[in-house]
Amino acid sequence: MPGLIQNEWMKIFRRPGTYVMIGLLLIMTTVAGAFIKYQESGGTVPDNTEWKRGLQTQNESYQKQLEEMGEMVPRDMKEQYQREIALNKYRIQHDISPNEEYSIWGFVSDTSQLIEFAGLFTIIIAGGIVASEFTWGTIKLLLIRPIKRVKILGAKYITVILFGLMLLAVLFGYSALLGGLLFGFPEKAIPYLYYYNGTVQEQSMGLHLIAYYGLKSINMLMLATMAFMISAVFRNSSLAIGLSLFLMFMGGQVTRLIAMKYDWAKYSLFANTDLLQYYEGVPMVQGMTLGFSIMNILIYFLLFQVLAFYVFNKRDVSA
Amino acid sequence: MIPALKTSAKNGQSITSWEEDEYMDTLVEIQDVTKVIKGRTIIDSVSFDVKKGEVFGFLGPNGAGKTTTIRMLVGLIGITSGDIKILGSSIKTDFEKAVSHIGAIVENPEMYKFLSGYQNLIHYARMSKGVTKEKIDETVELIGLTDRIHDKVRTYSLGMRQRLGLAQCLLHDPQILVLDEPTNGLDPAGIREIRDHLRMLARDRDMAVIVSSHLLSEMEMMCDRIGIIQNGKLIDVQHINDFVQGNEKVYEVEVDDPDKAQRMLKSIYPELPIQVTENSVFLPLVRDGIPEMIKEFVRTDVKIFAVREVTKTLEDRFLEVTEFKGGAGHARTDSK
Ligand SMILES: Nc1ncnc2c1ncn2[C@@H]1O[C@H](COP(=O)(O)OP(=O)(O)OP(=O)(O)O)[C@@H](O)[C@H]1O
Ligand SMILES: [Mg+2]
Numbered sequence: 330m331p332g333l334i335q336n337e338w339m340k341i342f343r344r345p346g347t348y349v350m351i352g353l354l355l356i357m358t359t360v361a362g363a364f365i366k367y368q369e370s371g372g373t374v375p376d377n378t379e380w381k382r383g384l385q386t387q388n389e390s391y392q393k394q395l396e397e398m399g400e401m402v403p404r405d406m407k408e409q410y411q412r413e414i415a416l417n418k419y420r421i422q423h424d425i426s427p428n429e430e431y432s433i434w435g436f437v438s439d440t441s442q443l444i445e446f447a448g449l450f451t452i453i454i455a456g457g458i459v460a461s462e463f464t465w466g467t468i469k470l471l472l473i474r475p476i477k478r479v480k481i482l483g484a485k486y487i488t489v490i491l492f493g494l495m496l497l498a499v500l501f502g503y504s505a506l507l508g509g510l511l512f513g514f515p516e517k518a519i520p521y522l523y524y525y526n527g528t529v530q531e532q533s534m535g536l537h538l539i540a541y542y543g544l545k546s547i548n549m550l551m552l553a554t555m556a557f558m559i560s561a562v563f564r565n566s567s568l569a570i571g572l573s574l575f576l577m578f579m580g581g582q583v584t585r586l587i588a589m590k591y592d593w594a595k596y597s598l599f600a601n602t603d604l605l606q607y608y609e610g611v612p613m614v615q616g617m618t619l620g621f622s623i624m625n626i627l628i629y630f631l632l633f634q635v636l637a638f639y640v641f642n643k644r645d646v647s648a
Numbered sequence: 649m650i651p652a653l654k655t656s657a658k659n660g661q662s663i664t665s666w667e668e669d670e671y672m673d674t675l676v677e678i679q680d681v682t683k684v685i686k687g688r689t690i691i692d693s694v695s696f697d698v699k700k701g702e703v704f705g706f707l708g709p710n711g712a713g714k715t716t717t718i719r720m721l722v723g724l725i726g727i728t729s730g731d732i733k734i735l736g737s738s739i740k741t742d743f744e745k746a747v748s749h750i751g752a753i754v755e756n757p758e759m760y761k762f763l764s765g766y767q768n769l770i771h772y773a774r775m776s777k778g779v780t781k782e783k784i785d786e787t788v789e790l791i792g793l794t795d796r797i798h799d800k801v802r803t804y805s806l807g808m809r810q811r812l813g814l815a816q817c818l819l820h821d822p823q824i825l826v827l828d829e830p831t832n833g834l835d836p837a838g839i840r841e842i843r844d845h846l847r848m849l850a851r852d853r854d855m856a857v858i859v860s861s862h863l864l865s866e867m868e869m870m871c872d873r874i875g876i877i878q879n880g881k882l883i884d885v886q887h888i889n890d891f892v893q894g895n896e897k898v899y900e901v902e903v904d905d906p907d908k909a910q911r912m913l914k915s916i917y918p919e920l921p922i923q924v925t926e927n928s929v930f931l932p933l934v935r936d937g938i939p940e941m942i943k944e945f946v947r948t949d950v951k952i953f954a955v956r957e958v959t960k961t962l963e964d965r966f967l968e969v970t971e972f973k974g975g976a977g978h979a980r981t982d983s984k
Contacts (some may be wrong), residue, residue, distance in 0.1 A: 332700065332774035343762050466758030470816060473722045474775035612941035629783075645685075645725035 333476070333484030335490070341454060341492060350450040355503055358440050362507045365436065380426050384417040390629040405611040412524045419522060419529040432515040434534045436508030440500065441545055443539075447500055448549025449574065451493035456483045456556040456569030459641070463564040468646055478642050482561060486634075489557055493549065501542055523608045541605070548602035551626065552577050554633045561637040588613045613629060673700045673735075675824050675856040676721070676748070681730035683716055690716050692880045693730070698824075698856045703846055705871030705888075706860035713880040714860040715755060716829050721858070722752045726854040733825065748776070751822035755814025765793060765812050767896060768801060769819060776820035783819065791815045791845070806833040814845070825849065825857045831866055843870045898958040899938070902928045903925075904951040912948045913941075930958065 341347050391410045395402060420427060459482070462468040472478060521537035522529055532540075552573045559569035580599035588594035595601075595614040600620035606612050676698040683691040686762045691713045698704045706714050719725045721732055723739045723746070732739045734746040759768045769788070774777035788797050791811045801809065810830065817825060825846070847870055849855045861867055868876060868888065876884040903909045906924045913922050913931060923930040933941060938955065945952050 336771050336774055339767065340760060340763070343760075343767070348886075353681045423710075465760065466756065467760055469724060470757065470759070470772070472724060473747055473750065473752050473754070475744045476771065476775055477744060643726075645719075647719065647725060 330480065330484060333481060334488050336556060337458065337485055337488035338491070341458075341488070342642075347454075350453070351496070351499060354446060354450070357443055358500065358503050358507060359476065361440055361443070362436065362511050365439065366511050380428055381421050384421055384427070388414050388417050404615055408518065408611045415524055415527075415529050416522055425519070425522070425553075430515055432512050433508035434506060434515070434538060436512055436521075437504045437538050438503065438541065439540060440504040440508075441542060443500055443504075444542065444545045445577075447493065448546070448552060448577065450496055451489065451553045452556045452573045452577070453570055454492050454551040455489045456560050456573060457543060457566040458489060458557065459560040460564050460566035460569060464566070472646055479638060482638055482641050483506035486554075486557055486637075489553055490550070493546070493553055497542060497546060501539075518599055525608055543627060544604045547604060547626065548577075548599075551602050551629060553628060558633040558637040561641045585613060595621070596625065598625070598629045601629075652969050672837075674698070675700055675735055677733040678717075678721070679731045679733065681717070681720060681732060682728045683713075683720060683725070684728045686975065690880050690882050693694070693875070694880075694882045695730075696882060696885055699852045700823075700856055701850050702873065703850045703857045703859065703871045705867040705874040706858060706877065707864065707867055707878035708860075710862075712877045714877060715828055716878070717750070718754055718826055718858070718860065721826055722750055723747055723752065724754065741873075748820070749819025749822050750824045750826055751820065752826040752828075753813045753817060754826075754828050754830070757809060757816065758811065758982070759801045760814070762800065764800050765797045765804070765808075765815075767795075769815060772816050773819055779819050783821075787815045787818050788981055790818070792841075807835065807838045810834060811836070814842070818849075823855055824854055827857070827859045830859060831861060839866060846870055850977055876958065880925055894954055897935070898930055898932045900928050900930050900954075900956045901945070902953040902956075903945070904953070908948070909945065909950045912944065912950065915945055 340515050343611065348514065390416050395410055419425070462471055471481065474481075519534060520531040522531060523537075524530075555576070556569045556573035559572060560566060563569070576599070579604070580597075584594050584597045584599040587597070588600060592614060595617050600613045602618070603613075604622060607619045607622070614616075652710055660772075669980055674697045678694060681691060681694045682689065693712075694717060696704075698909040706717070708714050716725070720727050721739065723743050727740060734749050739746040759765075762770070763771065764783070766788070769784050773784055778962075791814050793808060793811050793815065796804065796808060806811065806913050810833070813829070814827075817827075827846075828841050830846075831907065832844065843866065846857050846859065850872075852855050859867070859871065871888055873885065873887055901909070904927075906927060906929050910922055911922050911928045913920065913929065917931070920931050931941075942952065942955070
């Protein structure tokens with residue numbers, strides 16, 4: 330197995346396209362850094378010593394709105410307000426100012442937007458890793474080795490995952506490096522606050538960001554798995570990449586639209602891949618829980634894998 | 649042992665020297681193999697064996713089913729019914745073991761063009777057990793690609809790619825080589841080289857070699873036995889010399905009046921295919937029939953200047969067999 334993964338890794342890194350992907354990721358991070366740095370309000374702290382009073386008024390206005398609207402208030406708005414109120418109260422009680430200095434953590438958190446690009450590149454690799462062997466005609470020589478097809482496909486999938494992790498590591502590492510250089514470390518460690526199940530909790534910034542990256546990558550992981558499955562089943566990399574990218578950009582929106590009218594939208598993959606909704610926002614459909622989403626993700630994952638492995642194992646190879 | 653005997657019985661041949669070796673190991677057994685794709689029977693009950701040290705030629709017109717048979721042999725496609733055994737292991741149920749004895753090229757040996765020849769070999773070496781760096785170098789040396797092995801495959805000529813393909817299947821020291829049209833696209837020198845390689849491998853390393861080819865004259869020079877396949881059916885398996893010569897030979901009789909000779913022959917041997925040229929007639933005959941034929945010529949007053957035996961080439965024989973047994977072959981090429 331290590332040899333097989335080594336082979337796949339070699340086939341990825343002997344192609345110039347791969348370096349273009351990594352280069353683009355680095356360039357985008359750099360541009361983001363430069364942009365934030367030279368933006369006027371960039372690195373400065375909002376000059377507001379009266380922040381406690383500010384939060385107090387904010388809370389009062391939220392409270393008032395909720396009371397005025399009463400039963401009319403939409404569910405997600407209500408939950409959003411409750412969350413804000415709880416976080417503000419916690420800040421006032423524990424003396425944690427919302428006006429943090431923009432630092433390395435802020436930057437790493439901002440560049441987490443670029444995970445979408447890391448995902449996009451992983452999807453491109455996943456969509457090609459099986460289908461390309463068919464278009465190159467090399468599948469014949471690959472499958473007449475004394476190795477079961479299941480193992481060959483397994484090595485390919487693991488390689489895709491490793492490639493995705495590598496891109497994430499590059500993004501995280503480079504962002505941290507660049508953020509540290511451009512914006513420096515904060516003077517005192519500021520905890521990250523999150524609201525889950527009606528209570529507010531503290532977490533260290535570094536840990537929070539790693540978890541944040543991890544949760545944000547689930548969507549990408551699932552889309553890459555789907556691209557891999559399409560690649561193995563239909564032997565067509567354009568289809569695999571095209572469909573997965575389309576769903577990456579549209580899947581969430583479409584599910585959100587359906588969710589406004591129908592409850593079953595909660596079974597859609599895209600209603601569940603964003604686990605951050607349970608910590609930072611409002612679940613897409615009322616009644617969804619973290620456990621439900623994890624279950625859903627697992628079922629989709631198994632479905633993709635079973636399809637890919639079953640078809641690839643049975644297929645007559647006459648490319 | 650038994651299937652080997654079955655083959656000889658089927659072909660109804662007398663014991664000749666190669667058959668005495670039949671107790672040597674049979675490395676490949678193809679047992680009543682059938683392949684149906686979308687309701688069409690592409691391979692129909694094909695059986696044959698290949699032994700150690702033997703070069704087996706697989707011959708047939710375009711679309712006959714050579715590549716399909718080879719694909720089943722190396723496990724690229726499933727077998728609808730029947731079985732294929734490699735050193736006793738079934739390719740169906742014991743794929744890893746069976747295929748570890750095979751080195752193969754199926755159609756063109758497509759390699760990773762963005763890798764160098766050497767990297768390609770490393771890639772395949774990692775997929776078989778116990779292939780060392782020395783072994784790779786040795787193989788590269790053997791197929792004569794040392795100068796260019798570190799260049800990208802993209803820059804290789806067709807002949808160099810064929811050589812690399814050959815290197816790829818020799819890496820793990822297989823006992824069986826399966827080559828689908830290995831001389832495809834090679835110049836005469838390249839063809840000759842491949843031929844010599846194969847003969848050498850079969851003889852010196854005691855490998856079993858299965859080759860398919862369109863170049864019939866090639867088969868004649870490199871194969872010990874020939875199997876002819878047409879429309880998915882194996883219609884003949886013969887030792888090369890028996891195959892080329894058959895029981896009958898063709899004789900050319902040089903005469904003063906070929907037309908008269910033909911009329912006379914037609915009346916006596918109405919079955920025989922007789923050909924006429926400007927000053928000779930050609931007819932197939934067994935040796936013992938010659939005096940009788942000459943007598944008839946003399947009786948009808950046809951002057952004979954010469955009677956010569958015409959040695960048939962494999963090509964003549966091939967066309968003869970395929971036309972006679974299976975009707976005209978399809979002129980179909982692979983659509984890939
Ligand atoms: N995947 C497939 N689906 C349908 N028909 C197929 C498939 N593969 C092969 N065939 C058919 O099977 C027959 C045998 O094809 P095959 O490629 O084995 O011929 P071949 O003897 O190798 O011919 P050639 O000398 O042209 O290489 C052909 O009629 C071909 O059209
Ligand atoms: Mg063919």
